[in-house]
Amino acid sequence: MINLFEHYHQPTQLxxxxxxxxxxxxxTICLEDDGFLPQNVTSPYQFFAANQLYDNDQPLFFNEVDIPPYWEIVGDHHGAKIKDMGQTRGEIVYRPHDKTRIVSHVRWLDQHGRLRSIDHYTQYGFKFAETIYDLDGTAIFKKYLTSDRKEVIYENDVTGDYVLNWQGQTYFFDSKVAFITFYLQQVQVDLSDIVINSLSTPFLVLYHMNWTGRGGLFWQEESQGQVPGNMLALLDREQSRRFSVMIPDKQEYENIVAQLPPEQAVNVHGAGYLYHFDKTNQQSKHILTLTNSDEMPHLEELVTANPAWHFHIAARTEMSSKLMAFDQYPNVKLYPTAKKDTFSQLYQLCDIYLDINRGNELENAISRAFYHQQLILAYDETVHHRPLIAPNHIFSVDTYTKLNQLLDDIDANPHAFEQRIEQQLQHAHHIERDHFVQLVTKVFQK
Incomplete structure (x- = not known):
């Protein structure tokens, strides 16, 4: 069995x-390589480039980007700019959720501030791709480079053509589907059983190639009230002998099945996700918030109305005088310039995460809180990651008193606390391992 993914984004990771x-x-194959794929995931680029990697390879730090003489790099925690005599000529974008200012890509601008190209970097520190833009800011082509800067793949965004330079020969393809089909023929893996999570390129490749195996589509998107045309093609009489659809979102599953005739609906199954939790919620009265901002609406009201709850507020940076003033409250503990070990200790200590800070999410905080089985509560105006927060745990800033009431309820009733955790798991489509194994086994034994 293989996984054939298009993008390795958060749903695919899950x-x-x-x-x-x-x-x-x-x-596992990911068709679109962003340079930071896990070690257990490969891509067409990795196969054809065949880069020689070394143990001492390191990601590129923001101030290591090559720039012309006399230009300068000015950066902070959020990103960096490349300046020429005060004019911004480049923007360095960090790898998301990486606190060490690792370079993901660099956007190069002309003298009029127009985007002209993007350099894409790998986790090993070298530029592996370059995208070129026209004067209107539209991508026109992208070329992929080996670690020794030889062009290996050329992708024309205007015509859809691909050119491959491989093993001393040049190959031409009139579409991405044709290019990926050639790749699958060369990589020599067993294609009998394939898991996909996209009705775009992965499905189109299997649909058009002479493939006779069995497939499972994990549908992780929203159909917007209508069954996608490619899903209907997948579920037609001939394809359904080989394809099944698994849908983790319960509401989406019900919506899809309700629109299908019985002979197609039988091949659509409700599914879910498995989570490896770092701890079990102990229902302690410790609340955590990570922030680099002092804008936390109604924090004072929450602190004073809940003296039995201990509020732990941590930041990577120094805290403003506004935030430091909360040190006067006996149930508040502040952690300015907190280190990695401090964050880890706080996730173990606290059983509630309060997502009420304005500004960027810090340290992938919501996901980490979820995996520590913290009950996550948020303001609608500041929420950072809705997929992991139950809708009834999100409150308007103007109705913060309802958040107060929830804290009162779970303080007085341990069963209510447990129910809230269960609602959070249901919203994140949690499923028992045995159920998931039986489902996948059934799909690939049909």
Whole structure:
């Protein structure tokens, strides 16, 4: 069995981790390589580039980007700019959720501030791709480079053509589907059983190639009230002998099935995700918030109305005098310039996460809180990651008193606390391991 993914974004990561936890250690391909794929994921770029990697390879730090003489790099925690005599000529974008200012890509601007190209970097520190833009800011082509700067793949965004330079020969393809089909023929893996999570390129490749295996589509998107045309094609009489659809979102599953005739609906199954939690919620009265901002609406009211709860507020940076003033309250503890170990200790200590800070999410905080089984409560105006927060745990800033009431309820009733945690798990489509294993096994034994 193999996984054939298009993008390795957060939903794909979750699906991949779920399959691994269920015991399906599938060979995994991601068609779009962003330079930071996990070690257990490969791509067409990696196969054709065949880069020689070394143990001492390191990601590129923001001030290591090559720039012309006399230009300068000015950066902070959020990003960096490349300046020429005060004019911004480049923007350095960091790898998301990486606190060490690792370079993901660099946006190069002309003298009029127009985007002209993007350099894409890998986790090993070298530029592996370059995208070129026209004067209107539209991408026109992208070329992929080996670690020794040889062009290996050329992608024309205007015509859809691909050119591959590989093993001393040049190959031409009139579409991405044709290019990926060639790749699958060369990579020599067993294509009998394939997991996909996209009705775009992965499905189109299987649909158009002479493929006779069995497939499972994990549908992680929203259909917007209508069954996608490619899903209907997948579920037609001939394809349904080989394809099944698994949908983790319960509401989306019900919406899809309600629109299908019985002979197609039988091949659509409700699914879910497995999570490897770092701890069990102990229902302690310790609340955590990570922030680099002092804008936390109604924090004072929450602190004074809940003297039995201990509020732990941590930041990577120094705290403003406004935030430091909360040190006067006996149930507040502040952690300015907190280090990695401090964050880890706070996640172990606290059982509630309060997502009420304006500004950027710090340290992938919501995901980490979820995996520590903290009950996550948020303001609608400041919420940072809705997929992991139950809708009834999100309050308007103007109705913060309802958040106060929730804290009172779970303080007085341990069962209410447990119910809230269960609602959070249901919203995140949690499923028992045995159920998931039985589902996947059934799909690939049909």
């Amino acid at each position: 699906l991949h981790q779920t399959l691994i936890q269920a015991g399906f250690q599938n060979f």
